[in-house]
Amino acid sequence: MRPFWDRLYAAHADLVLNGHRHFYERMAPMKPDGTADATNGIREIIAGTGGIGGGTLTNLFPLSQARNGDTRGVLKLYLYDDSYAWKFIP
Numbered sequence: 676m677r678p679f680w681d682r683l684y685a686a687h688a689d690l691v692l693n694g695h696r697h698f699y700e701r702m703a704p705m706k707p708d709g710t711a712d713a714t715n716g717i718r719e720i721i722a723g724t725g726g727i728g729g730g731t732l733t734n735l736f737p738l739s740q741a742r743n744g745d746t747r748g749v750l751k752l753y754l755y756d757d758s759y760a761w762k763f764i765p
Contacts, residue, residue, distance in 0.1 A: 690719075693722075748763055
């Protein structure tokens with residue numbers, strides 16, 4: 676996946692959304708190598724909190740800022756021309 680992340684970073688992507696794990700986790704903006712980059716980094720949010728079953732919070736990423744494996748919900752995104760915002764809704 677590294678070539679994919681390299682291309683996203685070079686294109687100044689802001690956000691990557693995933694739902695592959697059955698919990699919510701939000702990472703700080705980062706470079707493709709996984710190090711922090713508050714200015715130009717890509718934020719990743721895993722929002723796999725719909726459906727049945729809970730998520731096990733294992734193998735957390737070092738830049739993880741928030742996580743929840745017990746609450747079902749949806750991720751609401753606010754998309755603007757020059758920014759974005761989010762809200763997790765239980």
